[in-house]
Amino acid sequence: xxxxxxxxxxxxxxxxxxxxxxxxxxxxxxxxxxxxxxxxxxxxxxxxxxxxxxxxxxxxxxxxxxxxxxxxxxxxxxxxxxxxxxxxxxxxxxxxxxxxxxxxxxxxxxxxxxxxxxxxxxxxxxxxxxxxxxxxxxxxxxxxxxxxxxxxxxxxxxxxxxxxxxxxxxxxxxxxxxxxxxxxxxxxxxxxxxxxxxxxxxxxxxxxxxxxxxxxxxxxxxxxxxxxxxxxxxxxxxxxxxxxxxxxxxxxxxxxxxxxxxxxxxxxxxxxxxxxxxxxxxxxxxxxxxxxxxxxxxxxxxxxxxxxxxxxxxxxxxxxxxxxxxxxxxxxxxxxxxxxxxxxxxxxxxxxxxxxxxxxxxxxxxxxxxxxxxxxxxxxxxxxxxxxxxxxxxxxxxxxxxxxxxxxxxxxxxxxxxxxxxxxxxxxxxxxx
Numbered sequence: 001x002x003x004x005x006x007x008x009x010x011x012x013x014x015x016x017x018x019x020x021x022x023x024x025x026x027x028x029x030x031x032x033x034x035x036x037x038x039x040x041x042x043x044x045x046x047x048x049x050x051x052x053x054x055x056x057x058x059x060x061x062x063x064x065x066x067x068x069x070x071x072x073x074x075x076x077x078x079x080x081x082x083x084x085x086x087x088x089x090x091x092x093x094x095x096x097x098x099x100x101x102x103x104x105x106x107x108x109x110x111x112x113x114x115x116x117x118x119x120x121x122x123x124x125x126x127x128x129x130x131x132x133x134x135x136x137x138x139x140x141x142x143x144x145x146x147x148x149x150x151x152x153x154x155x156x157x158x159x160x161x162x163x164x165x166x167x168x169x170x171x172x173x174x175x176x177x178x179x180x181x182x183x184x185x186x187x188x189x190x191x192x193x194x195x196x197x198x199x200x201x202x203x204x205x206x207x208x209x210x211x212x213x214x215x216x217x218x219x220x221x222x223x224x225x226x227x228x229x230x231x232x233x234x235x236x237x238x239x240x241x242x243x244x245x246x247x248x249x250x251x252x253x254x255x256x257x258x259x260x261x262x263x264x265x266x267x268x269x270x271x272x273x274x275x276x277x278x279x280x281x282x283x284x285x286x287x288x289x290x291x292x293x294x295x296x297x298x299x300x301x302x303x304x305x306x307x308x309x310x311x312x313x314x315x316x317x318x319x320x321x322x323x324x325x326x327x328x329x330x331x332x333x334x335x336x337x338x339x340x341x342x343x344x345x346x347x348x349x350x351x352x353x354x355x356x357x358x359x360x361x362x363x364x365x366x367x368x369x370x371x372x373x374x375x376x377x378x379x380x381x382x383x384x385x386x387x388x389x390x391x392x393x394x395x396x397x398x399x400x401x402x403x404x405x406x407x408x409x410x411x412x413x414x415x416x417x418x419x420x421x422x423x424x425x426x427x428x429x430x431x432x433x
Contacts, residue, residue: 042226043205044179045186047074047089057083063155063202063229074186076199079156079232086158086199087188090177094185096212096219102142107167109174109211109223111149114162114195120152120264121161122406128390129405132383138407140226148224150406153200154232154266163194163211163223171213171222178209203231228406230413232266235372236324237364239271240312242278242331243286249273249329250359257361258368261393261402265409277312277328289334290350292341300343309348325372327351329358339363342371362393362400369394373412 047065050056053075056066060077065086067074073085102108113121124130124139124147140148153159165171176188176196188209189197201207211223237258239249255271262269278286291304301309308328313320325347331354333341340363342349349367353360369375378395379387391401394408404412 041206042208044181045201045207046181053083063200065199065201074180076158077156078158079154084158085189086197087186089180090185090187092184094219096177096185096210096221098210098221100142102146102222102224104143104145104167106215107165107169107171107213107222108146109163109171109194109213110166111151111196111211111223111225112162112164114160117160118260118264119159119161120404120409121149122151123147123149124406126391128378128385128392129383129407132385134382135407138405140224142224148226150226150228150409151198152228152230152265152406152409153198155200155203155229157200157266159198159200161196161198161225163190163196165193173213174222175212175219176209177212178207198225198227201227201229203229205229228409230265230409232268234268234270235262236270236272236321237368238274238321238324238326239364240274240326240328241276242308242328243276243283244329244331245276246273248356248358250357253359254361254364258365261362261365261404262412264404265412267412277315278308282311283308286330289332289336290330290352291334292338292350293335300346305341305350323347325349325368327364327367329353340367342367344370344374344376346371362402365402366393373408375408375411 045065047067048056048059049067049069050059051069053068056068056075057077060066060075060083062077062079062081064077065074066077066083067089072088072090074087074089075083076086078084112123113119129135129138139150142148151159151161163174163176165174174194176190176194178186178188180186188199196209198209207227207229209225209227210221212219213222214220215222237255239251239254241249251271251273255269258269258271285304285307290308291302293302295302295305299306312326312328327342327349329351331352333350333352338352340349340351349371351358351360351363351367353363375394376383377387378385378390378392388396388398391397391399391403392408393402393404395401
């Protein structure tokens with residue numbers, strides 16, 4: 001066997017050994033994705049024809065679309081078990097031209113998030129990641145000045161998006177349309193100029209909305225929006241006060257902030273503050289603060305982190321909740337600059353705070369970004385973006401920004417394996433700025 005083959009075999013064996021070791025080390029592993037772009041194949045909306053609205057109500061599942069024979073209305077089965085018209089199916093004679101290039105030297109349509117709403121909307125306005133090779137497929141460029149924005153939706157939901165005319169002129173009439181699976185076209189409901197009603201389709205699909213206007217004798221695409229449809233989820237988090245009373249942790253405020261941030265993607269958090277833990281001589285290793293540095297090559301925990309976790313498991317073995325994230329809230333770390341630590345792909349993390357009422361939901365959301373969802377710092381070397389220059393949740397910002405980009409939505413919603421044994425100590429840390 002050649003030397004090259006020996007090297008390849010050694011790498012494979014080391015990877016398998018590490019994976020087995022890590023899996024045994026933590027029985028609450030959460031697998032998260034390595035791929036960090038939205039590469040789903042765009043699909044037209046699938047619709048089924050029914051003899052009546054009653055038949056459609058019975059036959060459709062949440063997030064599915066149906067048309068009633070003899071009617072041009074298209075109905076959506078909503079998340080609250082209702083049947084709502086989302087627009088009309090246009091006659092087969094309706095045709096439009098889609099060249100894949102939206103001109104911005106003539107009137108065109110810009111989609112935007114309505115003021116005061118809390119949506120997962122990404123128009124790449126700040127272009128932080130335009131030069132990151134692995135994210136190059138996230139944002140579709142129709143030309144140098146027009147990037148197609150993303151909106152995240154849940155099946156059976158209706159959201160509202162603003163659409164305005166740009167380019168220094170007006171357009172007499174605009175249709176907002178979605179291609180249907182049978183080759184026909186759905187014209188979406190809108191009011192004013194323009195509040196467009198967007199329907200959420202089946203989970204795991206990507207759909208498109210086109211703004212079409214008559215230019216001369218031709219209907220042309222003058223705007224575009226992409227929809228990423230994700231299933232709604234519930235995630236439980238247990239906050240464990242270590243050597244402090246549970247009343248010093250404001251679980252309600254933390255839960256509210258988590259739902260503000262991740263609720264944009266349809267993830268509902270339920271936060272519970274557990275009973276005080278960690279008193280007694282056997283926990284004297286915490287006297288100088290929990291050690292978070294020097295985890296070693298084969299581990300994503302220090303010995304003290306592992307010891308604290310296993311001691312909690314032992315004392316609460318009958319009440320551990322599978323699928324629930326556990327975060328230990330401790331007064332301070334041995335390294336005074338560290339505010340939090342949660343290894344990527346794991347469900348156990350550590351927050352360091354000595355206030356009389358800990359309520360920093362943004363910090364908890366930042367740590368859960370690592371652990372539950374496998375997100376990385378935006379200033380990770382592979383992204384090449386400077387620390388503190390974005391408005392992203394996974395950056396260190398002075399404004400407590402919490403934006404999540406479209407490529408991060410995909411990571412959050414598509415779990416795969418994280419090989420975090422190769423990462424450094426700081427990859428999962430939140431530090432003071």
